[in-house]
Amino acid sequence: MADTEKNIKPSRQELRYEAHRQSQEYDKINTHGMVLVLREGTQNVETMKKAQKTGRFVSLFLIYLFLGFMALIILFPFYWMIITSLKSSTEIRANQQTLWPNAVLWGNYITVFRYFDFVTYLRNTLIVGIISTIGTLITTILAAFAFARLEFKGRNAFFVLLLSTMMIPGEMMVITNYITVASFGWLGNAVGVFTAMIVPFWISVFYIYLLRQNFKQIPNELYLAAKVDGKSDWSYLWKVMVPLSEPTIISIFILKLMGAWNSYIWPNLVADKPEWRLITNGLRSSFTLSNGDPQYGQQMAATVLVTVPLLLLFIFFRKYIMKGVGRAGIKG
Amino acid sequence: MIKKNNWKAWIYLSPVIILMAVFIFYPLFSTIGIAFLKDYNYLTQTSKGFTWENFGMVLGLVGKDAEGNSIWGFGQSIVNGVGVSYNTYVIRYAIPNTLIIVFVTVPISTVIALLISVGLNSIPWLKKSLQVIFFVPYVTNAIAVGMVFAVLFDYQGIINFVLNDMGHPWIDQGASQTRAMFALCVYIIWQALPFKILIFLSGLAGIDKQYYDAAKIDAASRWNTLTKITVPLLSPQILYVLITSFIGAFKEYTSVVGLIGGPGTSPGSKNMYTVVYYIYDTIGNNQVQYGAAAAVLLFIVILLFTAAQFWISKKRVYY
Numbered sequence: 001m002a003d004t005e006k007n008i009k010p011s012r013q014e015l016r017y018e019a020h021r022q023s024q025e026y027d028k029i030n031t032h033g034m035v036l037v038l039r040e041g042t043q044n045v046e047t048m049k050k051a052q053k054t055g056r057f058v059s060l061f062l063i064y065l066f067l068g069f070m071a072l073i074i075l076f077p078f079y080w081m082i083i084t085s086l087k088s089s090t091e092i093r094a095n096q097q098t099l100w101p102n103a104v105l106w107g108n109y110i111t112v113f114r115y116f117d118f119v120t121y122l123r124n125t126l127i128v129g130i131i132s133t134i135g136t137l138i139t140t141i142l143a144a145f146a147f148a149r150l151e152f153k154g155r156n157a158f159f160v161l162l163l164s165t166m167m168i169p170g171e172m173m174v175i176t177n178y179i180t181v182a183s184f185g186w187l188g189n190a191v192g193v194f195t196a197m198i199v200p201f202w203i204s205v206f207y208i209y210l211l212r213q214n215f216k217q218i219p220n221e222l223y224l225a226a227k228v229d230g231k232s233d234w235s236y237l238w239k240v241m242v243p244l245s246e247p248t249i250i251s252i253f254i255l256k257l258m259g260a261w262n263s264y265i266w267p268n269l270v271a272d273k274p275e276w277r278l279i280t281n282g283l284r285s286s287f288t289l290s291n292g293d294p295q296y297g298q299q300m301a302a303t304v305l306v307t308v309p310l311l312l313l314f315i316f317f318r319k320y321i322m323k324g325v326g327r328a329g330i331k332g
Numbered sequence: 333m334i335k336k337n338n339w340k341a342w343i344y345l346s347p348v349i350i351l352m353a354v355f356i357f358y359p360l361f362s363t364i365g366i367a368f369l370k371d372y373n374y375l376t377q378t379s380k381g382f383t384w385e386n387f388g389m390v391l392g393l394v395g396k397d398a399e400g401n402s403i404w405g406f407g408q409s410i411v412n413g414v415g416v417s418y419n420t421y422v423i424r425y426a427i428p429n430t431l432i433i434v435f436v437t438v439p440i441s442t443v444i445a446l447l448i449s450v451g452l453n454s455i456p457w458l459k460k461s462l463q464v465i466f467f468v469p470y471v472t473n474a475i476a477v478g479m480v481f482a483v484l485f486d487y488q489g490i491i492n493f494v495l496n497d498m499g500h501p502w503i504d505q506g507a508s509q510t511r512a513m514f515a516l517c518v519y520i521i522w523q524a525l526p527f528k529i530l531i532f533l534s535g536l537a538g539i540d541k542q543y544y545d546a547a548k549i550d551a552a553s554r555w556n557t558l559t560k561i562t563v564p565l566l567s568p569q570i571l572y573v574l575i576t577s578f579i580g581a582f583k584e585y586t587s588v589v590g591l592i593g594g595p596g597t598s599p600g601s602k603n604m605y606t607v608v609y610y611i612y613d614t615i616g617n618n619q620v621q622y623g624a625a626a627a628v629l630l631f632i633v634i635l636l637f638t639a640a641q642f643w644i645s646k647k648r649v650y651y
Contacts, residue, residue: 059554063451064458070448071465073522078468080490081480093486097493139347152341162348165356169583169634171611171627175366175620176359179374203351233340262473264586269615280475284589294593296483303476314471322467325527326534 081307085109085300092296108301116286116302121279128197128267128278129260135202136256137249143208145237148215149223159212166205178269187270196270197278201260207252210327214248215241251324254317261310279306367624374620386625392423421595421602422626425509426610432513433520433606434581441521442573445528450562452529453536463533470526478519478590485515485591507597512604519591520584528573535569536562571645578641579634583608 084092085108087101112118146152147159177200186192218241226236242249260278267278274282283306287295314321342349366372370383385402388394395403448466452459469477484491485502492498501507502515543565547557563570585608588595595602595609607630614623 060455063455067448067451067455067462070444071462074465074469074525077477077480077484077522080484084480084483092483093488095488095493095498097490139351142344143348146341146344150341150344152338155341158345162352165352167579167635167638168356168360169579169608169627169630171583171608172363172631173356173359175611175615175623175627176362177355178615179362179377179620180354180359182374200351200355203348203355208348258471262475264475264589265612269612280473283473284475284479284593294479294482296486299479300483303479306473306476310471310473311468314468318464318467321471322530325470326530 078307081300081303084296085304087297089295089297105297108297109305111298112287112301112305116298117274117282118279118302118305120275121277121282124194124276125261125279127194129257132198132201132260133253133256135198136204136207137252139202140204140207140211140252141237141242141249144211144215145233145241147208147212149237149241150233162205163209174266174269181270188272190276193271193273193276197267200266204252204256207256210252210324211245211248213327214245218244247320247323250317251320251327254313254320255324258310258313258321261306363624364628366621367628369621372621373618375618379621386621387629389622390422390626390629392420421605422607422610425603426605426607426626429513429603429605430582430584430607433517433584434578436517437520437524438574438577438581440517441524442528442570442577444521445525445573446532446563446566446570448525449529449532449536450558452533463529466529467526469523470530474523474586475590477523478587479593481515481519481522481591482593501597503592503597505598509597509603512592512597516587516591516604520581520587523587524577524580528577531569531573532566535566539565567645571641575638575641578637582630582634582637585609585612 083099083101086104086106087098088103088105091098091102147155181187181192181196181200184192184196186196222240223236226240231239262280263278264280264284268281271277271281277285283302286302287299366374367386368382368384369379370381370385372379385394385404388402388404393404452463452466455462482503483489486492487499487501487504487507489502491502492500501511503512539562543561544557547561552560584606588604588606588609592604595605595613597603607626611623611626611630614620614626
């Protein structure tokens with residue numbers, strides 16, 4: 001067998017002879033059974049299986065290599081952010097870049113707490129985030145209930161209208177909304193600015209859609225049973241539907257909170273005094289020298305402070321976050 | 333039998349209706365209206381009547397002379413851009429940059445996300461932990477990570493160090509537009525991967541294993557399995573991802589602020605403008621009529637794009 005494999009192209013004559021010889025050989029060994037030897041060129045089942053196995057191994061190895069490489073690319077900025085926050089300015093801009101700080105320097109974090117008003121920004125962000133999230137949850141739960149459970153004229157038409165607003169770019173609204181909040185007198189004073197950062201965000205069409213889908217899965221029988229028991233729609237909503245949809249509501253809560261943490265555009269327009277800024281606005285405008293040169297060490301220390309809470313939220317609520325985001329794709 | 337409860341439903345919906353009326357529907361029509369007002373001033377809410385010139389201004393077809401009179405003609409806004417010179421940046425920088433972002437980052441990130449998802453779907457070990465790693469960029473702050481990329485792309489940064497090109501600026505002062513756009517695209521692609529991977533993975537989980545078993549019996553190669561089975565069966569998710577990311581790419585703004593820190597690579601320059609960046613700048617400059625015109629054009633482009641993709645998908649998407 002070994003020597004036939006070396007022949008690149010055995011003639012038909014040779015093959016026939018070889019088959020004959022082999023069958024005789026097998027007959028010798030296996031006097032009671034028949035062995036079928038399939039051949040394709042110089043390969044038989046055995047070698048093909050072997051090749052397939054090594055092929056699968058090689059391709060699996062390549063897949064792991066690719067995924068590992070991509071994972072490194074994904075994680076590298078985070079690693080670089082952390083080590084840069086621990087380096088001195090001269091080391092950051094040195095000709096010889098280091099993968100680990102020569103001397104671990106915590107001073108950047110001390111400077112950040114001294115000059116970057118982290119506590120104020122954090123407080124502002126939490127106020128805006130929590131109030132706008134609670135408001136959104138209330139409007140979302142009420143609307144989702146109406147769409148999922150109540151029958152009324154124009155329900156489908158209104159729902160389609162609602163969904164179609166998701167296609168409108170937010171930029172269409174920002175200009176007029178800015179004029180609107182200015183005419184409401186919401187600019188230039190603390191209460192007004194915070195109202196302006198909260199109230200327009202009490203509505204989210206996507207979350208209404210998400211929760212409606214969830215409410216619709218709750219069986220009709222529960223509703224009818226509650227009706228028989230004399231429960232009102234209101235108490236049925238809060239006592240049955242909301243608890244049953246808890247995972248989705250938690251997802252909405254966390255995603256919305258993350259949205260407030262990351263919001264930049266609108267707060268940047270309306271918060272015209274530094275002490276009203278949210279965390280992201282404060283971050284971008286900090287630690288740049290008057291000549292436009294950024295203080296990378298301190299900037300990265302502040303960036304770590306902004307990023308870590310998000311990562312913690314992700315670690316603890318990973319399931320809810322990924323489910324909430326992933327739900328978007330199921331319907332296609 | 334459930335009885336119709338009309339008035340009750342509208343009470344449940346009233347918070348949403350009021351908020352939408354004030355912050356979505358009214359602004360939508362108001363913005364369209366402002367786009368047709370001549371020399372609108374939002375502080376005094378006055379204008380000089382109806383005009384098409386805001387659209388012309390945004391597209392570089394209108395310029396203003398020293399007295400503020402409008403002149404129609406291609407390139408006028410560049411030649412006679414006295415006092416309103418920043419509007420000339422729309423046609424010179426904002427529109428080309430936005431188109432580059434749309435047509436470079438969306439296809440590349442979609443293909444990479446697809447490969448990663450298919451890879452993740454076919455491995456026996458480490459699947460869950462890799463999946464989590466690939467999702468991490470989604471839960472980060474666009475400004476914060478943009479600033480991290482600014483450190484990576486610094487003229488004395490790690491990327492130049494690896495390329496042995498220390499001192500050659502990517503995004504810092506004196507950087508060319510091409511290099512800065514390259515850095516921006518890298519960042520946007522990095523940022524865009526997690527959402528797409530998540531959507532693709534949920535789509536892949538829904539594909540019946542039978543198809544792959546059949547492919548195995550036919551000894552189909554990995555490539556054939558990918559192009560003949562996975563991609564067609566994943567087409568609803570691919571369509572969804574393409575539409576949302578095309579829309580997102582048309583509206584790119586915070587990534588520029590995060591990475592570049594301003595509209596240009598040098599002081600005073602606007603070479604990193606995007607359309608949305610320009611729209612926000614008009615608010616600060618009390619020229620919202622131009623911003624409104626740009627927003628209306630953006631809206632139309634996005635609508636056409638979405639419609640075109642739905643139309644194409646009718647033939648190409650297999651539900």
